[in-house]
Amino acid sequence: MTRLSFVLSRLAQTVLVLWVVATLLFLIFRLMPGNPLVAYIDPTFTADMERALKRQFGLDQPLYVQYGVYLQNLVRGEFGRSFFSREPVSQVLGQVLPNTLALTFSALALAYIVGIFGGAVLAARRGTWVEGWGIPAVLATRAAPEFWVGMLALALFSFNLHWFPSTGATSPGSMYASWWAQVWSADFVRHLTLPAVTLALYLQGLPTLLMRSTMLEVMDEDFITFCRMRGLPERSILLRHAARNALLPVVTAFALGVGYAIGGNVIVETVFSWPGLGRALIRAVAAKDYPVAQAAFFFIAVVMIVMNFVADVLYSVLDPRVSHERR
Amino acid sequence: MAQLEIEDLTIQYQTSHGFVHAVRGVTLAVERGRAMGLVGESGCGKTTLARAVIGVLPKNAAILGGTVRFDGEDLLALSADAQNAYRWRRIAMVPQAAMDSLDPVYRVGDQMIETMQLRGGLSREQARDLSQRLFAQVGLESSRTRLYPHELSGGMKQRVVIAMALALSPQVLIADEPVTALDVIVQHQVLRILRELQKTLHLSLLLITHDISVVADLCDDVAVMYAGRIVETGSVRQVFTAPQHPYTMGLRNAFPSLRAGAGPLVPIEGFPPDLARPLQGCAFAPRCPFVVDRCWTEDPALLPAAGGQASACHRASEAALLRTQAGEAFARLSATHLGSTQ
Amino acid sequence: MSVLLEVTDLYKEYPLHGGVLGTRRTVHAVNGISFTVHSGNSLGLAGESGCGKTTTARLVLKLLQPTGGVIRFAGRDIAGLVGDQLLAFRRQAQLVFQNPYEALNPRFTVLRALLEPLIIHRIGTSAAQRVGKVTDALHRVHLNPPELFFLKYPHQLSGGQLQRVVIARALLTDPVLLVADEPVSMLDVSIRAGVLNLMREIEQERSLTSIYISHDLALLRYMCTRTAVMYLGTICEIGPTAELIEHPRHPYTQALVSAVPDPDPEAPRRAVRVADSVPTPFHLPPGCPFADRCPEVMDICRHVRPLLHQVGSVEVACHLYPDDAGQSRESASSAQEAR
């Protein structure tokens, strides 16, 4: 199975999964309790005005017609309007998305740098006190609830030591020429530090343990013994042969990590009141603002599914056993 | 003086259930330019011996004593770097799991070039030419250097590893079960290549295998190993036609031959001793049809007999007589199925 | 003696999953095999890895569905067997595995493993009777005293002992056909002979019909009266084993026989004029499968597939031995179109 056919088949499966998730979302949000138009209707509305409104949103059509319209809008990227602020959903999410991306990628970069280095050290120090205490410590970072770690960070570094602000992404009243200017401004970075470090602390657990165990596994392989028989220097065996093989799963984990991180930011964004996609989703669900909730959810799912696909392709590109089909 | 002389080598493994005495005082010599076969069944310590010579033993193995002399120089006494200088430049090895010894994420040609550059100090071009030549010598087209290991058949991977072993033109080549996993026709070709290379490059070859027909086909001398100890050595002709040690006799009867009439095969009853427990007397005693009281208490030493042949058996002097009775003796033993048989 | 097993024109292909849009490639594991085994006889299947001998054994035991052809066991086509008929077939045909270390469930004690066939086929009325049968079976395979082995787990036994338990398990359903897939290739030489002798004794004692699969011709010479040499899913030569080894006729059989290293150092080495290893069977050449490796290949070999026909005491599929009236040429081409 040549690489092209591998990629095409995975792409087809990805589209299928996307369609299924979209349908699931459609059903769930249609069956949500409560009248979706509650935000619009105030006591003065008469029955037929309500019916007109429903027609405007197409809610009086039979379910499968609504489904058809829903899919078309989805493909065109038309997510309708927020029940709450009546703003187009794409605009609502457009404002918050950059903050989520900044948080996610800064946390992931930090987590994977620490993880790869830490994992290699843990593997090298197998059987010593470093491993004896290291592994439980890493396990603790994955066992501690993210929001509790965030609360501790806030209580300590924000409220007690006042090193970092406790909410939001920018100080009130600060203006920025462009989003890009905002991201690199000192103020934004000060706001970003605590949430990013908290998220990174949680995310580094996976790469650390994964790097450790794949390194240990690779070091026992026959081709490493053969390198030693050939008298190659230990350093070049570690870097050129062991690390290259051990990195394969870690790189794939990074791609998957992006999807998981975006899905998982919900908690960190809520604790730090970080104006991101996750927080918007939670507030939309609480306020029964279904278009925003549905769109935010769908976007997160798309990122996860696409990153699953990217992880597969990445793995096939990096691992010749998959890409170079045997003639 | 032999090119490679191993004297009284003792190695043990530290495992969860105690110390395993894999090699219990082995003395073996590989003459310059000759092929020595080391024959033994699984668990007799032959691979441990080979890896001790190249100096790459598993972490839980420890060399307790003995010497490994290369042209008179004891490798075990050298510093790590000095020992490393011998690796691949003077002593090379085709490992037992040759099929899995190639890094799956690099092309085979690049792995050859890497060894030549890092250890042989060759430039990239020189290395590429030499690897093309070596590939040709082992019967592989030079285009194969661009392939990844998983794209090669078992026979081809075996030949790539042999070519890699010859990269820095070593004087001693150790080959651990080089043809065991191969089909009979490819096996024939690889053996032919090994034989030609050994003759043309005047290599001192130490071939390790459990298959006595491979030794008969390729080797000049042979050493038979059992439970971590050499029990018999000599030229292939001497040992295979006139074995001195009962275990060698038993092996010969148990080995189905294509040519001879389909005479009854005679097994060797019982199974090899557990090397984790200390041994009393001769290790082969429980399975030997000619066992006498002395065998249970006194551990026989490897004593030379006529014509350079040597064996470690208290009744070596009666070998000619025992040889004639070996067939029925082993058969009688297996008929009784004494205790929990093998 | 009646024919116990009759295989006619057997085919088996595996689709190599080429992905949803990928190129769909098929592996032709078995490509038109026909042979018969008379009850009480033993047939050897010889050949290199990838020649289809293991697949053939799995087809005969109904572990795989054939793509074409018919397998008749005791006169009945096994394809249609279901329910009780299938259970009866399972009871009559048993398999001895290549790897004794994997052939027994690691969670079962020897006793539990040997009780399994009795439970499935409801053999024996009382527990005591079943344990009696298990004890006899262990005794028959020279594992004495049997009680010592009852509560042992597979990881506590040696290779030789495990293989004897596997043989005992196969005997418990009183089979008529015993198929052995490389039965001793994982065992040390010194204990192989013990297991082989045991199987020979049992075969004679119960007049069992057997099929032995092995790449080792010397072993087949010891165990089987007739042998089929297989190449790329076809039989290129079939006949009495001793005759095949002493006077091989098909060029591939000649290569196989002369390639075997001889344990006698005095024996002269024979040249093997055959090229590299078996190609993976993705696409079958039109003519003789062995054409592109055969030292005596002729033009006809590339176009017309030779069929098995009687030459002396063996059957050969090779154009070097044209049938008396060149019959092999016409029937071959006609047969080709038919398939």
Next chain:
Amino acid sequence: MSGGERAAEWPQWARATATWREALRVAWGVARGDRYASIGLLIYAVFVVIALAAPLVAPYNPHALIYQPDGEVAANLPPTAAHWLGTTNLGRDIFSQLLFGARAALLVGFAAAFGVVVVGTFVGLLAGYYGGWVDGLLMRVTDVAFGIPFLPMAVVLVAFLGPNIWNTVLVITLLLWRDTGRVVRAQVLSLRSRSYVEAARVLGAGHARTMFVHIAPNILPLSFLYGSLAIGWAILTEASISFLGFGDPRVISWGFMLQDAYNSQALARQAFAWFVPPGVCIMLVVMAGFFIGRGYEELLFPRLRRR
């Protein structure tokens, strides 16, 4: 009567279950054997005792408001002899809430883990054993499960089903079986190629018997391991859902305590005694699950072990 006869005397189902009971014994043995795992078991034991004894041991009713002698609500008291961890802003005893919190955590943890293991093992077993379209279909369902962001979906479903502790368990089961399913499938695929499964077929065992008597006992340790991991994930999820405000208001859980503290400015007031202990408890119980898992070296991302 020799061991053999006694073994054969058992009724047939006993012999079949012998393999399952034996498999459990092995799974228990592996857990007990490993140092980490035995610590994990110890932690579980402690918290189970707390959860069971909570009503007897807890000094106050966790829901009840406590008043000062002068009629005022005893809000935000620092830790004192009467209230070891002080009181909440509504004057409720924090220590009692902590004890009762163990109940919710273990209930959700064990219930959800059981659901996850049963669904995951079943899907893995069917997909791995039957292969072909069954495998393809189940694996696409697993892909969908992997494609759904875990926490957001949990929140949406709980909002949809209503905030109830059992809905949380259902949601976790619906979403979290995917990891177990994939790992069990990989294990069944490898076992199926072992010749003892083929041997079962040759002996005449049907599909069901081959799956449940021959294959299942051998994957039990694996699903047992993933069960202990799932307990950890389930407790974390429940805490997160409660923290986001979708928890069951009637149930005092550690997540609820943390949400309560967060919303009543406990951080600004540096009321560490209020929000530190619940977090530590969650961490300990989840750590216990990972430690037991650690005993099998299986904390990896199953999707990546694709060599």
